[in-house]
Amino acid sequence: MKKVHISPKAVRELSHYAPWVYRSDILEEELHFEPGEIVELVDQRGNFVALAYINPKSTIAARVLSFKNVPINRAFFKTRLLRALARRVAIDSDACRLVHSEGNFLPGLIVDRYGEYLSVQFTTAGMLRFYETILDILVEVLTPAGMLVRGEEYSFKKEGLEPFVREIGEVPERVVITEHGVKFAVDLRSTQKTGFYLDQRRNRNLLTHYIKQRDHVLDCFSNTGGFGLYARVKKKAKVCCVDISAEAIELAKRNFDLNEATGEFVVANVFDYLRELRSSKERFDLIILDPPSFAKSRSKKSAAMKGFKDITVNAMKVVRPEGLIALFSCSHHVGMEDLKKIALQSAKDNGKMVEVLEHFYQDIDHPYVLGNPYSLYLEGLLLKVIDL
Ligand SMILES: C[S@@+](CC[C@H](N)C(=O)[O-])C[C@H]1O[C@@H](n2cnc3c(N)ncnc32)[C@H](O)[C@@H]1O
Incomplete structure (x- = not known):
């Protein structure tokens, strides 16, 4: 070597x-x-x-x-995979992330389970060399009904590799999963992550405890309706989901139907939509702000902070007095302290005060390991907006 x-x-x-x-x-x-x-x-x-x-x-x-000089062979990968699998015990869902790359000491490998199916992503040339070994172990240990295997586009470009998608066995167009009693139909072929934001599972559930029966909830950047659907199913809230992607909103509607739930759905740019709401009479008890990663690199941080400030200031204008805002960042470069600064500045601009009710983090199947600060990438705050 x-x-x-x-x-x-x-x-x-x-x-x-x-x-x-x-x-x-x-x-x-x-x-x-x-x-x-x-x-x-x-x-x-x-x-x-x-x-x-x-x-x-x-x-x-x-x-x-x-960090030890050990043979890198099938036994090495099997031990690491078994260790990763053994930790996924306290999750109330039939879908979870089984392997989270560096978080499970398997850099370049992501494995998600959706019921009987696996979504496997290779993100580096190094892990791709062990393609056969990894798939062989996954079949041996988990006996999936089918696997969708991807050479992930964004990372493969950085690695100088050709992206690919392969189906092994049969993978249905949609897999229905149940998370904390709420059903979602997931399209494993979708290019947004592996089709579903598993990392927000714990926060979706935690937030539900702060929602009162029939509250009015605005789920901004809703994707396939995760937060809003929990609010509707668990607290009969009146929910409006907003996302810029018409496809995501279609899937959100389908997920509401799957749970025999009703809601309002809007395809719009949240930045504009919140401005429009300011001049309407509609006000909300809870607004969720879960934008995409505005800052993929450190150089984008200051633009990202401006984006966060814009949506937070406007959300504070359309939330009811004593109402709640759940503000998330899925970029490592905009962390908890940044979110606090954004919240405080936005409150000051509105002549209001904020109280922090919760700190949110990625769910436990997306491990945060000390030593690798990048493994902490999803943080959030639950804010109560108070009049001065
Ligand atoms: C992090 S995901 C939200 C995940 C969602 N909260 C969940 O639990 O499934 C971000 C979403 O923001 C949407 N998006 C991106 N830019 C947007 C914009 N300017 N206005 C509205 N939606 C936007 C994307 O289509 C994507 O669905």
């Missing part, structure tokens, strides 16, 4: 279990490696630091597979 010298800075970071080495921290003059080749990362004196796979085409050039 080739040895790859890394900078003292990278050695320090890896000693705190950071799982990545950037290209600029690799000290070799020439990077003659096959994309995804397994290498030994060593310090300047040649001492072992970690085992990783390397891809000279990617900015994150090396991703750690193990």
